[in-house]
Amino acid sequence: MTKNDSVRTALALAVRADLPVLLWGAPGTGKTSAVVALGRQLDLPVEVVVGSVREPGDFAGLPVVRQEGTWFAPPRWAERLASAGSGLLFLDELTTAPPAVQAAMLRVVLERAVGDLVLPEGVRIVAAANPPDLAADGWELSAPLANRLVHLDWEVSPVDVADGLAHGFPEPDAVRVVPPSRAGVAAAKARVGAFLRVRPELVLAVPGTPERAGRSWPSPRSWEMAAIALAAGEANAATEAGVAALVIGAVGEAAGFELLSWLRTLDLPDPETLLDDPDAPLPDRADRLHALLGGLVAHVVADGGAVTWERAWTVIGRVSKTTPDVAAASARTLAANRPAGAGLPSALLDLAPILRSAGLMP
Known part of the structure; x- marks a missing residue:
């Protein structure tokens, strides 16, 4: 795959995900x-x-x-x-x-x-x-x-130009891409948010020169675009190069490469696996726990089922025993999205102090 093939993929993903x-x-x-x-x-x-x-x-x-x-x-x-x-x-x-x-x-x-x-x-x-x-x-x-804007570099391959002049420039392969789901975007935002907890200095880094400020750089807005790009890539099983082009195009090379490297080391269990197995091992690092619970809550909210919502509290209860501040952040979102007819699981009783600190209980 040439670099422009990756750029074409990134462009198609961005258009479907409504990223300028x-x-x-x-x-x-x-x-x-x-x-x-x-x-x-x-x-x-x-x-x-x-x-x-x-x-x-x-x-x-x-x-x-x-x-x-x-x-x-x-x-x-x-x-x-x-x-x-x-x-x-x-x-x-x-x-x-x-x-x-x-x-x-x-x-x-x-x-x-x-x-x-x-x-x-x-x-x-x-x-x-x-x-x-x-x-x-x-x-x-x-x-x-x-x-x-998401910035992409368009380059020309001398070989492609030579072949095109000799044999005609072919129409690019048909692009079939779908927009990311709301749950996918929410889960990607949770992972990006977990990364920024580790690297808070990257939340906003305005370049000091007009030349650099005219390209991609980290800001809350561009980090959101990076998260949407990640979700679009996952929804379409896109190549790593195509997704990387979008992420770097949103927040710049230094911040983008650091995020992508961090994501490669996450190795988080699937939310369904975690809900089905209450004793599944959990990460021991706070940033990974933030990413894990963020993805879990996004999955539960998208599912909308009372049973799934109740089961998620068991996972949050486990996390609260070691890192209550991480559990409180996810408990706030989960409590605000309680489905109609959902009961209050027993795990909520153990979480009462955390919910009070989060302002969710008197």
């Missing part, structure tokens, strides 16, 4: 063609909007006076996406868009709003940019906009 993506690459390397092909494979209409030839009003909307007040009218491309109900919005040449245009595009990425029009949930956002040193009149990407 930015492809970095030199001009003329096929970024637009790849996005258009992906839209065709996913049966999504594609709207290409070139930032370098747009004005802020093309994203913030143009004021139109009406009887009931002023309406910020969206451009035609936004109306077409809204009418279709789904699609790919491809924002090209971000680094050749001046700061005022980037600021207007920020609201599109963050709030999915174009003027007074809100794009449907079925619209996905993909962007592309040339490195500033390769872009005519290039600008560094603003830090707020950069931190709302």
